[in-house]
Amino acid sequence: MPMLSTPLPASLPSLFTVAEATSLDIRRNRLRAGDLVSPYWGVRSRTDSPPSFADQVRLLQRLSPGSIATHWTAAALWGMWLPGTLEPRNDDIHLSRHRDDGGTPRRIGVKGHELKSTAGITEVDGIRLTSPAHTWVDLAGQTRLLDDLVACGDSLRQRADGPGAEKSRFEFPLAEPSDVLQAMTDRRGRRGVRLAREAWESVRSGVDSIPETRVRLMAVDHGFPEPAVNPVIRLTDGRLVRPDLAWEELKICIQYDGDHHRGQEQFRKDIDRDRRMQAEGWIVIRVAGSALTKDGSLALMADLAAAFASRGA
Numbered sequence: 001m002p003m004l005s006t007p008l009p010a011s012l013p014s015l016f017t018v019a020e021a022t023s024l025d026i027r028r029n030r031l032r033a034g035d036l037v038s039p040y041w042g043v044r045s046r047t048d049s050p051p052s053f054a055d056q057v058r059l060l061q062r063l064s065p066g067s068i069a070t071h072w073t074a075a076a077l078w079g080m081w082l083p084g085t086l087e088p089r090n091d092d093i094h095l096s097r098h099r100d101d102g103g104t105p106r107r108i109g110v111k112g113h114e115l116k117s118t119a120g121i122t123e124v125d126g127i128r129l130t131s132p133a134h135t136w137v138d139l140a141g142q143t144r145l146l147d148d149l150v151a152c153g154d155s156l157r158q159r160a161d162g163p164g165a166e167k168s169r170f171e172f173p174l175a176e177p178s179d180v181l182q183a184m185t186d187r188r189g190r191r192g193v194r195l196a197r198e199a200w201e202s203v204r205s206g207v208d209s210i211p212e213t214r215v216r217l218m219a220v221d222h223g224f225p226e227p228a229v230n231p232v233i234r235l236t237d238g239r240l241v242r243p244d245l246a247w248e249e250l251k252i253c254i255q256y257d258g259d260h261h262r263g264q265e266q267f268r269k270d271i272d273r274d275r276r277m278q279a280e281g282w283i284v285i286r287v288a289g290s291a292l293t294k295d296g297s298l299a300l301m302a303d304l305a306a307a308f309a310s311r312g313a
Contacts, residue, residue: 005033008046015051015059018042040109053077057127060093060110066101068121069129070094070113071138077124078132079168081155083210084148086139096130119186132156133179134186141192146199151213153203156180159230162208173205206230211256212244214292215300219245219254222301224308227254235280241273243284250311251282254304256291283307 009024021031021044036044043059045051051059053076061067071094075082082088092111097103098118105112120134130138136156140149156175158164165172180200187193206229207213220226227245234240243253255274274284285303290296 005035006030013051013055014046014049015039015055016044017059017063018044040107054125054127057093058125060095060107061127064095064097064102064105064107064110067095067097067105067128068115069127070096070115070135071111071142074129074135075139075152077127077129078135078170078174079155079164080132080135080174081152081210082139083151085143085145086148086152116190117186120183131179131183132174133183136175136180137183137187137190137193137196139192140196140199141190143192144195146195146202147214147217149195149199150202150217151210153180153199154207154210154213157203157205157207159206159208162206162230164208204229208244209256209258211258211289211292215254215256215287216245218297218301219304222304224304233277235276237276239276241277243277250308250313251280252304252307252311253277253282253284254300255284255286257286257288283310 008021008026008030012021012024012026018028018031019042022028031044035047037047039045039056040060042063057069057073057077061069069077072082072086072088073094075086076088090111091109093109094111094113095105096113096115097105098115101115104114120131121128122131123129129135133156136149136153139152143149155164157173160172162172184193184196184200187196202217204216207216208230212229216227216229225247227247230242230244231246231248232240232242233246233248244256246253255270257270274286277284285300285307287296287300291300
């Protein structure tokens, strides 16, 4: 029978450095046992309790004193949306450090950046990171697609009573307009700030998902007036409904069936809401993920054009 490994001290976290282990008199051969893996050089992780993403960031910051979590790493920690060209390109942890603190961090598993300014740095659960607003402006330098940056910006302005807030440990909205304007001022002269200023003009409050942003921008790009985002509408029976996108004066709305609509209870609520709205003369256009494809978007815009034409608009 194989020999059982000596139990590790309970004080040792699920992710730790070899130096931390040896300081507790744990022998080197114990660190090569099968219940441990090495995600980074000089680091061990317990296989029975995999570390969280935040655990990884905290450890790499300990190994790079003075470093700040920025860019995609900060965005992931805040729960910001990262669509299209802003999707993470790999699993690297993005850390930045000012030249006075040692300059760009260089380590396997780390994408290092030089921290030009200490503005916009905060701390959450022992992790130093850029604020949501400063993170968004930093990401503006990593894309050329305006719509992707707008969608990411919309995630900063999610409503406190929306589906995103139910899943987040942070208070929504993540940033106020004044925070973003200050971040753009703090980052003036940096790559992407001009794009950030342009994108911010199209960022809206109260958006619940990336597809809502996509459909809204699509409608505007096709020449339709900009719809209201998740407006509260009182029906004649006193019931309040909240369509995803609406042209209230024309009684036209678009409902996007996202992941939070998939349960039977939510589906029944959606059907009942649509029935009540249609009974009061609303045109309800329901769309799913296919609306974001080339053919699907053309079909959606045709449906929207027909709805506007029926209203004489």
